[in-house]
Amino acid sequence: xxxxxxxxxxxxxxxxxxxxxxxxxxxxxxxxxxxxxxxxxxxxxxxxxxxxxxxxxxxxxxxxxxxxxxxxxxxxxxxxxxxxxxxxxxxxxxxxxxxxxxxxxxxxxxxxxxxxxxxxxxxxxxxxxxxxxxxxxxxxxxxxxxxxxxxxxxxxxxxxxxxxxxxxxxxxxxxxxxxxxxxxxxxxxxxxxxxxxxxxxxxxxxxxxxxxxxxxxxxxxxxxxxxxxxxxxxxxxxxxxx
Amino acid sequence: xxxxxxxxxxxxxxxxxxxxxxxxxxxxxxxxxxxxxxxxxxxxxxxxxxxxxxxxxxxxxxxxxxxxxxxxxxxxxxxxxxxxxxxxxxxxxxxxxxxxxxxxxxxxxxxxxxxxxxxxxxxxxxxxxxxxxxxxxxxxxxxxxxxxxxxxxxxxxxxxxxxxxxxxxxxxxxxxxxxxxxxxxxxxxxxxxxxxxxxxxxxxxxxxxxxxxxxxxxxxxxxxxxxxxxxxxxxxxxxxxxxxxxxxxxxxxxxxxxxxxxxxxxxxxxxxxxxxxxxxxxxxxxxxxxxx
Numbered sequence: 001x002x003x004x005x006x007x008x009x010x011x012x013x014x015x016x017x018x019x020x021x022x023x024x025x026x027x028x029x030x031x032x033x034x035x036x037x038x039x040x041x042x043x044x045x046x047x048x049x050x051x052x053x054x055x056x057x058x059x060x061x062x063x064x065x066x067x068x069x070x071x072x073x074x075x076x077x078x079x080x081x082x083x084x085x086x087x088x089x090x091x092x093x094x095x096x097x098x099x100x101x102x103x104x105x106x107x108x109x110x111x112x113x114x115x116x117x118x119x120x121x122x123x124x125x126x127x128x129x130x131x132x133x134x135x136x137x138x139x140x141x142x143x144x145x146x147x148x149x150x151x152x153x154x155x156x157x158x159x160x161x162x163x164x165x166x167x168x169x170x171x172x173x174x175x176x177x178x179x180x181x182x183x184x185x186x187x188x189x190x191x192x193x194x195x196x197x198x199x200x201x202x203x204x205x206x207x208x209x210x211x212x213x214x215x216x217x218x219x220x221x222x223x224x225x226x227x228x229x230x231x232x233x234x235x236x237x238x239x240x241x242x
Numbered sequence: 243x244x245x246x247x248x249x250x251x252x253x254x255x256x257x258x259x260x261x262x263x264x265x266x267x268x269x270x271x272x273x274x275x276x277x278x279x280x281x282x283x284x285x286x287x288x289x290x291x292x293x294x295x296x297x298x299x300x301x302x303x304x305x306x307x308x309x310x311x312x313x314x315x316x317x318x319x320x321x322x323x324x325x326x327x328x329x330x331x332x333x334x335x336x337x338x339x340x341x342x343x344x345x346x347x348x349x350x351x352x353x354x355x356x357x358x359x360x361x362x363x364x365x366x367x368x369x370x371x372x373x374x375x376x377x378x379x380x381x382x383x384x385x386x387x388x389x390x391x392x393x394x395x396x397x398x399x400x401x402x403x404x405x406x407x408x409x410x411x412x413x414x415x416x417x418x419x420x421x422x423x424x425x426x427x428x429x430x431x432x433x434x435x436x437x438x439x440x441x442x443x444x445x446x447x448x449x450x451x452x453x454x455x456x457x458x459x460x461x462x463x464x465x466x467x468x469x470x471x472x473x474x475x476x477x478x479x480x481x482x483x484x485x486x487x488x489x490x491x492x493x494x495x496x497x498x499x500x501x502x503x504x505x506x507x508x509x510x511x512x513x514x515x516x517x518x519x520x521x522x523x524x525x526x527x528x529x530x531x532x533x534x
Contacts, residue, residue: 015331052424054420054423054424074423074424074426075423075426075427075428078424078425078426079426083424084424086420086421086424090418090421091418091421092413092414092417092418092421092422093417093418094413094417095410095413095414095417099410102410103410103411103414103422103425103427104425106407106410106411106414106425106426106427107425107426151425
């Protein structure tokens with residue numbers, strides 16, 4: 001199978017600080033939901049930031065559709081078709097829901113095309129139409145996460161990377177968020193999910209990647225990773241609340 | 243009753259000018275987290291532009307206002323490129339800018355003093371000393387015009403921020419820099435442009451201030467204290483908050499001045515600052531400080 005995104009032994013860290021990622025390797029298959037798990041400080045979020053160019057890649061290469069994207073700015077990576085929904089506050093709390101969606105298509109030149117795309121998103125997510133003129137920051141956590149994810153779809157990206165979408169949400173809402181994610185995958189968008197909540201993340205993924213101390217420990221079909229005794233012992237600690 | 247109406251009108255007219263003086267400061271803090279202590283010293287530069295344009299060439303301050311705006315906007319671009327851009331990613335940026343802008347304010351003050359001496363100046367177009375009379379109420383033309391022009395400029399700024407694509411990018415960057423960058427906003431350009439707009443507004447405010455208040459190079463220290471109280475009351479970085487705070491406080495200050503004497507009127511701003519920090523440190527429209 002051809003790889004859509006290939007992270008090839010990269011080293012990266014914050015500013016002049018120590019390297020958080022040390023030779024991390026990852027391959028992303030088109031159309032699948034990939035879940036990266038690992039303990040705190042394993043470098044999961046750092047990896048996503050390095051891919052989109054928010055952090056400088058010091059060594060190694062990142063290839064998207066076979067082309068190196070190392071050294072590109074976040075807006076350039078976005079234009080290539082990779083979209084990152086950062087952890088927690090991905091929204092503009094004092095802008096309306098509609099304005100937030102419009103910012104999602106900031107890089108589009110054609111304004112009427114943008115409005116059409118937003119209308120389509122609103123049809124798909126009626127709650128966003130209902131709340132259109134409300135400030136994003138006044139919505140519930142689940143609705144905010146819905147907006148953040150829906151907003152990425154305006155650009156019709158090839159890859160959407162979600163950094164801990166379940167953070168701070170009630171279990172029932174988390175299930176809804178993962179449903180949206182599955183719907184995006186069904187639309188043909190490749191998903192790269194980072195989850196602290198490993199059990200929950202792997203359940204909704206096709207492929208699991210285990211990261212620790214900036215290195216890829218092992219990977220495989222999500223079900224196998226979930227059942228792997230190493231994972232049970234190391235990261236899930238037997239019983240982690242799902 | 244006539245007294246009250248009279249004081250209200252004077253307070254509102256001056257409030258408009260304070261609002262314009264503060265909105266640039268608020269914009270620059272909101273987007274770039276720059277605490278620009280040099281803002282009033284740059285207003286002072288705008289005041290001198292208007293003063294000399296009138297004194298030497300007889301140009302009305304209303305005409306030299308756009309000139310002062312453009313000159314200060316250009317100075318803003320230079321300052322940003324020379325001083326503020328290079329450290330923008332530093333973790334202690336806001337703290338550093340306090341020192342940087344403090345030094346900048348002293349440099350500007352020194353340069354103005356050297357060039358133009360420390361004499362008190364005021365631009366004196368005819369309307370500056372004229373007034374309208376409606377029954378018993380008198381409305382000084384200078385303050386009225388300055389208040390109206392300020393309000394007009396602030397309205398334009400608000401419309402630009404709310405409805406233009408770039409204005410939305412500025413607001414987005416203010417609220418969540420990282421998310422804006424990830425959506426393709428060139429946050430460096432947003433920083434540069436909003437800094438330039440902020441300083442350009444200082445130029446406009448300077449032209450207006452030049453005929454309603456007398457000024458000399460060191461007077462900006464008095465203004466920074468007032469402007470900081472507006473920004474804090476409004477909520478750091480909220481332009482709407484700063485504008486409202488300017489109107490509220492300058493009306494209150496006008497009443498305090500009338501009933502307790504002019505000496506006490508400036509104190510209004512500091513008492514307000516003190517009370518806000520005690521009771522509602524996030525100001526009218528600011529975010530609650532996060533504990534995490």
